[in-house]
Amino acid sequence: MKKLLVANRGEIAIRVFRAATELGIRTVAVYSFEDRFSLHRFKADESYLVGEGKGPVQAYLDIASIVAIAKQVGVDAIHPGYGFLSENAEFAAACRSAGITFIGPTPEMLTAFGDKIAAKQLAIKAGVPTVPGSDGPVKPGSALKKEAKRIGYPLILKASFGGGGRGMRVVNNDDELDPRLEEAAREAGGAFGNAAVFLERFIARARHVEVQVIGDKHGHIVHLFERDCSVQRRHQKVVEIAPAPNLDPAVRAGLCEAAVKLVSQVKYLNAGTVEFLVDAQTNEFFFIEVNPRVQVEHTVTEMVTGIDIVRTQILVAQGQSLHDEVIGIPPQEEIKTRGFALQARVTTED
Numbered sequence: 001m002k003k004l005l006v007a008n009r010g011e012i013a014i015r016v017f018r019a020a021t022e023l024g025i026r027t028v029a030v031y032s033f034e035d036r037f038s039l040h041r042f043k044a045d046e047s048y049l050v051g052e053g054k055g056p057v058q059a060y061l062d063i064a065s066i067v068a069i070a071k072q073v074g075v076d077a078i079h080p081g082y083g084f085l086s087e088n089a090e091f092a093a094a095c096r097s098a099g100i101t102f103i104g105p106t107p108e109m110l111t112a113f114g115d116k117i118a119a120k121q122l123a124i125k126a127g128v129p130t131v132p133g134s135d136g137p138v139k140p141g142s143a144l145k146k147e148a149k150r151i152g153y154p155l156i157l158k159a160s161f162g163g164g165g166r167g168m169r170v171v172n173n174d175d176e177l178d179p180r181l182e183e184a185a186r187e188a189g190g191a192f193g194n195a196a197v198f199l200e201r202f203i204a205r206a207r208h209v210e211v212q213v214i215g216d217k218h219g220h221i222v223h224l225f226e227r228d229c230s231v232q233r234r235h236q237k238v239v240e241i242a243p244a245p246n247l248d249p250a251v252r253a254g255l256c257e258a259a260v261k262l263v264s265q266v267k268y269l270n271a272g273t274v275e276f277l278v279d280a281q282t283n284e285f286f287f288i289e290v291n292p293r294v295q296v297e298h299t300v301t302e303m304v305t306g307i308d309i310v311r312t313q314i315l316v317a318q319g320q321s322l323h324d325e326v327i328g329i330p331p332q333e334e335i336k337t338r339g340f341a342l343q344a345r346v347t348t349e350d
Helices: 010-022 039-043 063-072 089-097 107-114 116-126 142-151 174-192 249-264 298-305 309-317
Strands: 003-006 026-031 046-049 077-079 155-159 169-171 197-201 206-215 221-228 239-242 270-279 285-291 341-344
Touching: 003 010, 003 063, 010 026, 010 039, 010 309, 026 039, 026 063, 063 089, 077 309, 089 107, 107 116, 107 285, 116 249, 116 285, 142 174, 142 197, 155 174, 169 174, 174 197, 206 249, 206 285, 206 309, 221 249, 221 298, 239 298, 249 270, 249 285, 270 309, 298 309, 298 341
Parallel strands: 003 026, 003 077, 026 046
Antiparallel strands: 155 169, 155 197, 206 221, 206 270, 221 239, 239 341, 270 285
């Protein structure tokens, strides 16, 4: 791997450029017209305008333009970062067709975990506890109210495709059901291009705990322990702590074991995060979803484990084993955490 393009902008693009530069790999940035003075453009060895004539978001979603630039300038690999095309199976497949290494899971894995309902079925098959909910997308009408009654209020409506708190609405009774469904579906359709929404029981007093996993092409999968992201606003994470403070050791062990068990079903490749809700009253935990990419909050896990996740992603994509001298991750039982790390996000709302 001699030249790597990051199909993203801002902090994550710069983070990937740093890891690539440390590995002696030349870096390529793409930028929208509005981002022509953004820092990530100047941190790369080369940079190119993408999605000419398109808006600042649509430019980074322009698969054909990104792949065309990559082929034109001799790129060997593309890292998608987080957001934008990072969980897009079509993009991963386009990279594969162009003979470019996609630094992430395979298109098939992205398809399996991109649909939250399909991911839930995988969890059930693996024997991992899931939140009671609908078996598929729901539509307005009497059948919806019947299903809501079966699951029990309060409920939460969730977009089947996508994340980041978009397409989610809490429902407390029958009267709120249809209007909240319409809102959630409209938001999901606008954000992810798919308006499918499903129902789950809403666990009011829950901790949101996620487990970092990494797999290689040799069948090795390890977890790097967990992060607590319970402090949220509008279903958006605000504070991340690694490891989760005051978590029962038995719950921690159960979460980490369940995460590895789930992703092992598809022989998971590269970095990913398995997310859970932990009932604060009973300590029961339930699978929510898999994010098949690097997360914003990967940094706190890096700090407490001493393992460079982005560097590992690049080396795994080159075919290196997690446990060889190049990557150097020890066997699971030898991976430890040291101290605590906290990330606080500053987000724009208006």
